[in-house]
Amino acid sequence: MRPGTDATENNLRHLLNEWDPIGVADEVQDGYDCMLVPLLQRLRGGADQTEIGEFLRHELEDHFDLTSLPSEPEAMAARVISWWTAAGKADGIRSV
Numbered sequence: 001m002r003p004g005t006d007a008t009e010n011n012l013r014h015l016l017n018e019w020d021p022i023g024v025a026d027e028v029q030d031g032y033d034c035m036l037v038p039l040l041q042r043l044r045g046g047a048d049q050t051e052i053g054e055f056l057r058h059e060l061e062d063h064f065d066l067t068s069l070p071s072e073p074e075a076m077a078a079r080v081i082s083w084w085t086a087a088g089k090a091d092g093i094r095s096v
Helices: 005-019 033-044 049-063 071-091
Strands: none
Touching: 005 033, 005 071, 033 049, 033 071, 049 071
């Protein structure tokens, strides 16, 4: 396990819970944990906002069986990329 991984996962979990596309975060804190590892793998692999948005859309539609508004996954992807960039600079979690 890489240093900072637990904090990184917790911070990403927090972001996903704030987004809360299925409305469960108030009752279930790990409702989006199925997305943590795949998202972190994509981010560490250098995925851009478009790739993250496509992943989130796929998860909403195929995993959670929701129809998302066109801007929802893209807006969240922008937040995730912004967080990742800031976290990487602050904590050295992103390999460059």
